[in-house]
Amino acid sequence: MHTELTDTEIIKRILQGEQAIFAILVERYQQYVFTLVLRFTDSREDAEEISQDIFVKAYRSLADFRGESKFSTWLYTIVRTSCITFLRKKRLDTTSIDNERTFLQLENKESTFNSNVIEQKSRHAMVNEAIRLLSPDDSQVITLFYKGEQTLDEIGRIMGLEPNTVKVKLHRARNRLKEKMEKHFSYEVRELFTPDGYG
Amino acid sequence: MNTQSPMEERLWDYIDGLGSPAERSAIEALIAENREWQEKYRELLNVHQLLNTSEMEAPSMRFTKNVMEEISRYHVAPATKTYINKNIIRSIGAFFLAMITGLLAFVFSQLKWSGANSGAASPYNKFVDSASSLGAEKLGWLKTFNSTWTIAFMLVVIVLGWVMLDMYLTQKKERAGTQA
Numbered sequence: 001m002h003t004e005l006t007d008t009e010i011i012k013r014i015l016q017g018e019q020a021i022f023a024i025l026v027e028r029y030q031q032y033v034f035t036l037v038l039r040f041t042d043s044r045e046d047a048e049e050i051s052q053d054i055f056v057k058a059y060r061s062l063a064d065f066r067g068e069s070k071f072s073t074w075l076y077t078i079v080r081t082s083c084i085t086f087l088r089k090k091r092l093d094t095t096s097i098d099n100e101r102t103f104l105q106l107e108n109k110e111s112t113f114n115s116n117v118i119e120q121k122s123r124h125a126m127v128n129e130a131i132r133l134l135s136p137d138d139s140q141v142i143t144l145f146y147k148g149e150q151t152l153d154e155i156g157r158i159m160g161l162e163p164n165t166v167k168v169k170l171h172r173a174r175n176r177l178k179e180k181m182e183k184h185f186s187y188e189v190r191e192l193f194t195p196d197g198y199g
Numbered sequence: 200m201n202t203q204s205p206m207e208e209r210l211w212d213y214i215d216g217l218g219s220p221a222e223r224s225a226i227e228a229l230i231a232e233n234r235e236w237q238e239k240y241r242e243l244l245n246v247h248q249l250l251n252t253s254e255m256e257a258p259s260m261r262f263t264k265n266v267m268e269e270i271s272r273y274h275v276a277p278a279t280k281t282y283i284n285k286n287i288i289r290s291i292g293a294f295f296l297a298m299i300t301g302l303l304a305f306v307f308s309q310l311k312w313s314g315a316n317s318g319a320a321s322p323y324n325k326f327v328d329s330a331s332s333l334g335a336e337k338l339g340w341l342k343t344f345n346s347t348w349t350i351a352f353m354l355v356v357i358v359l360g361w362v363m364l365d366m367y368l369t370q371k372k373e374r375a376g377t378q379a
Contacts, residue, residue: 015275022270026263031255038256048258055266056273063278127253146250171211178246 007071011062025071026055032072033079035147039132039139040083054082069157072148076158126188130180138173145170210240214247299356 005013005024013021033054037047057078065074131139141159144150152163152170159166181189212218213226229236 019270020267023263023267026266030262031257034258034262035255044258047256048262051258052262052266052269056269059270060273060276061279062275064280123249124253127249128256142250146253147255167212167217171208174211174243174246174250175207177250178242181246 008067011065011067011071014059014062022059025058029072029075030055032148033075036076036079036140036143037083039136039143040087042132046086050082050086054078057082070150070154073150073154073158076144076148076150080158123188126181126185130177130185133180133184134173134176137169138176141166141169142173142177206236206239207243210236210243213240214243296360299360302353303357 005021007025007028010021010024030051033051034047037050037054038044041047041050054075058075061078065071131142134142141155144155144158145152150158152166155161155170156163156166161169209218209222209226213223218226226236230240231237
């Protein structure tokens, strides 16, 4: 019954004092938040801790949500700032998630890849692994577009970019993803991308 | 090779449902007739479908319970706009604007725009001459205004003022666009 409520309705009721109803929002967006956070950190434990912190922050500042954008868009701004703060605290040899050094760290993960293990994983796991090999910016734009169901305009607004720039970024990110898959999961990709391989 | 990138870009737009109907029809025709376009389209469509059907990562089963336990210790904070007094921010802005405007007004009021007999060629020299005639040297501040750094600083302040004005107008335009 509760799941049919819109985000705005739920928020309105929470602001009127129904704290328990926040659980619906947590259920609805936990995978979205957790997936986005995992783009910033390798550790699932850390990701879970950050995600929990994000929902607490979202709850506390719920009165600031004006409903001008989607709740997921607003939530993403908290995800981003929380992840940046986490990375700074962890002193991940960088001061910015867009920093080239962070990207290099992610690139280095490639060398520790065990292709035998990967071969046994499902198609979905392969995509998620390939996305993790991308830079944070690339993986964010892909996750927001495909999993957050955000339009180019919305992604542009939350990333502070023009929709056209987002479009170009998305094109490039998908091409890089394809390259990563071809490089690290050549066997699966051959199966998938040959005319009779998909499906 | 040169055609590869625009081809991919156009195909991604087609897959994402972007572009005008005319452009989409043109791409449909290319996919139907051209083998290279057909292969690339199938390749990109596979990536797109793969991304669309891929599952999101899930946290532990206790996640919601953990969050709810955590928030039970908190209350929703009042909206930021209720405790930030906009008048204070406006006053600070007005103070700096008044400072800049006053300074500029003073500088320009000291210039002798028609002083052709002074022998000083540039407006800056005219300003220095006129300031000297007012006894500014006795006050000592002319030394400060003589500094290249001071002039550079003033220019930076003016440029920043313009940038802020531009940001304000852009925000206003975006807000008007959102409301429309």
